[in-house]
Amino acid sequence: xxxxxxxxxxxxxxxxxxxxxxxxxxxxxxxxxxxxxxxxxxxxxxxxxxxxxxxxxxxxxxxxxxxxxxxxxxxxxxxxxxxxxxxxxxxxxxxxxxxxxxxxxxxxxxxxxxxxxxxxxxxxxxxxxxxxxxxxxx
Amino acid sequence: xxxxxxxxxxxxxxxxxxxxxxxxxxxxxxxxxxxxxxxxxxxxxxxxxxxxxxxxxxxxxxxxxxxxxxxxxxxxxxxxxxxxxxxxxxxxxxxxxxxxxxxxxxxxxxxxxxxxxxxxxxxxxxxxxxxxxxxxxxxxxxxxxxxxxxxxxxxxxxxxxxxxxxxxxxxxxxxxxxxxxxxxxxxxxxx
Numbered sequence: 001x002x003x004x005x006x007x008x009x010x011x012x013x014x015x016x017x018x019x020x021x022x023x024x025x026x027x028x029x030x031x032x033x034x035x036x037x038x039x040x041x042x043x044x045x046x047x048x049x050x051x052x053x054x055x056x057x058x059x060x061x062x063x064x065x066x067x068x069x070x071x072x073x074x075x076x077x078x079x080x081x082x083x084x085x086x087x088x089x090x091x092x093x094x095x096x097x098x099x100x101x102x103x104x105x106x107x108x109x110x111x112x113x114x115x116x117x118x119x120x121x122x123x124x125x126x127x128x129x130x131x132x133x134x135x136x137x138x
Numbered sequence: 139x140x141x142x143x144x145x146x147x148x149x150x151x152x153x154x155x156x157x158x159x160x161x162x163x164x165x166x167x168x169x170x171x172x173x174x175x176x177x178x179x180x181x182x183x184x185x186x187x188x189x190x191x192x193x194x195x196x197x198x199x200x201x202x203x204x205x206x207x208x209x210x211x212x213x214x215x216x217x218x219x220x221x222x223x224x225x226x227x228x229x230x231x232x233x234x235x236x237x238x239x240x241x242x243x244x245x246x247x248x249x250x251x252x253x254x255x256x257x258x259x260x261x262x263x264x265x266x267x268x269x270x271x272x273x274x275x276x277x278x279x280x281x282x283x284x285x286x287x288x289x290x291x292x293x294x295x296x297x298x299x300x301x302x303x304x305x306x307x308x309x310x311x312x313x314x315x316x317x318x319x320x321x322x323x324x325x326x327x328x329x
Contacts, residue, residue, distance in 0.1 A: 025282035027259040030174070030184060038170065041188070045166050045195045046159070052199050057157030 143167065151208035154199065166195055169212060172293075173219045175283050179274035180223035182267050186230060190223040197222065213293040220275075265315035273308035276301055 031037040142150070142164045150168075153161035173194055177187035198205075198215050205214045266274050275294070279285040280301075287305075291298040 024258075025262065025278065027262055028178065028278070028282055030188070041170055041174075041192070042163065042166050045170065045192050046163050048192070048196055049162055049199050050159070052196070053154075053157045053159050053162060055157070056155065060156045 146209070147211040148208040151202060151205060151211050155202045162199060165211065169215055170195070172212070172279060172283050172285065173215065175278040176216050176219045176275055177223045179266070179278050180220055180271060181227055181230075182263060183230075186223070186226050190226045191219060193226075194219040194222045210292070212289075213295060216293050261316060262312075265312050268315050269308050269311055273304045273311070276304040277308040277312065280305055 026032055142160045145153075145161070145164065147165070147168075150161045150165050154165060170191065173191040174187050177190040177194070178184070181187050181190060194215065197218050201218075205211055207214070266278070269277070272294075276290055279290050279293075280287070285293070287298045287301045291301045294301070
């Protein structure tokens, strides 16, 4: 009995056995008296394995398909929503005219009056609209 | 020899995982004899060894994802073979039947030749049966299947020196057992 070109029987290996050729282990090889034994053995195993192999092939196909579908399920609606929101924003922007772009310095000073602290302190309570709205006292 | 037959175990295992029939067939080709030998070393009976080896291939295919190192497929497979064989032996203990001679011929050899083969096989099987399981496996893989010490060591997960030691003691015990068996047979013939 051999595999991958290996040789069988005592006396053929790297260290010879002490048992003698009369007790060749080849007698235990079921293929010794039946030359088709191993071919039949292989055939039985491969035949029994056919269903499992087919299931694995199917699983591999399904996995690829499902992966593509799962990406599509998430990405397509998200892209559609993003596109709709983008279109809406663009159309609103155009309707109200060109957007005014402010620089960082302008943003920091916007809506600040050119008042100094002494000016602010000199204001009368009745002249400070914000104070009147808050209803507080200094 | 095709590309599949020459491919390393890793490649065959990965292909078989994806359901590649020729790749699985190549693995069966490569290891069916070793699987049978390992099963025989545990069960001691041809029919049981055949069943266990075939079952082991099916189990291995179903659990291929559990083979974390595909380059060590042989060792992993032989572990399954051993476990299946032990399970079979346990079951057989419960429903022991008479053994049928292994390798019954379909045609070809003469009845005398068959008888001689069967006698030799019985003697050898008896002598092998006296060995510890590990020694039986080592001696069968080496002397019947032609595996090298290093290959057996890798497959069994033991040092190469231990394999040599098992082989030495197995052969010594076999020689003794076979001599006794021959001596008894001679005595019976004289009587």
